[in-house]
Amino acid sequence: AQSVTQLGSHVSVSEGALVLLRCNYSSSVPPYLFWYVQYPNQGLQLLLKYTSAATLVKGINGFEAEFKKSETSFHLTKPSAHMSDAAEYFCAVSHTGTASKLTFGTGTRLQVTL
Amino acid sequence: KAGVTQTPRYLIKTRGQQVTLSCSPISGHRSVSWYQQTPGQGLQFLFEYFSETQRNKGNFPGRFSGRQFSNSRSEMNVSTLELGDSALYLCASSGSRSNTGELFFGEGSRLTVL
Numbered sequence: 001a002q003s004v005t006q007l008g009s010h011v012s013v014s015e016g017a018l019v020l021l022r023c024n025y026s027s028s029v030p031p032y033l034f035w036y037v038q039y040p041n042q043g044l045q046l047l048l049k050y051t052s053a054a055t056l057v058k059g060i061n062g063f064e065a066e067f068k069k070s071e072t073s074f075h076l077t078k079p080s081a082h083m084s085d086a087a088e089y090f091c092a093v094s095h096t097g098t099a100s101k102l103t104f105g106t107g108t109r110l111q112v113t114l
Numbered sequence: 115k116a117g118v119t120q121t122p123r124y125l126i127k128t129r130g131q132q133v134t135l136s137c138s139p140i141s142g143h144r145s146v147s148w149y150q151q152t153p154g155q156g157l158q159f160l161f162e163y164f165s166e167t168q169r170n171k172g173n174f175p176g177r178f179s180g181r182q183f184s185n186s187r188s189e190m191n192v193s194t195l196e197l198g199d200s201a202l203y204l205c206a207s208s209g210s211r212s213n214t215g216e217l218f219f220g221e222g223s224r225l226t227v228l
Contacts, residue, residue, distance in 0.1 A: 100145050100164075100170065100208050100217065101147070102159065106156050
């Protein structure tokens, strides 16, 4: 069964600092991987997705993620944090053959301080 | 292009009652999925409908049911409500032909069971 693990339920960074949110996946087949963001009292918004076309994936709002098969990782990064990045971030994996069924990680709440 | 619309946004019910939540997908999207989000269990897949047929189902009791209409709008119903059903219920639609699992989420319906 496919699954994802997000390390760190809370991450705090200073404005302008590097953002690194960790996600490791478990899958017996090449997975489709996603990062979603959720702002307070809102639904989820897709940041980026990996579908095997390229290992370095660029998303919206300056975020990117690199698929590393050897490390089974798909960490999310942003070079310079902005106050507006404060939100909860979810890594997710799509089940093979059932693309609309996503298994989500437990989420990482990003806090950005001045 | 209008996004995914969920109604109602907030509702309060008492134990034993039933509730119906509605979701209008993005125009042209034929797949609608439902997820339950709680602080304890995180995001969990409920079910997915495609062209009026349930295509996938998560591990929820039979009290949770859904349906999809010919215009792709979907409803989910929870009968005999329990306190533990208090959650944010998220609907997502997908029109991806490449089956990569990119979902577009609504803002959710927040259900409180007293």
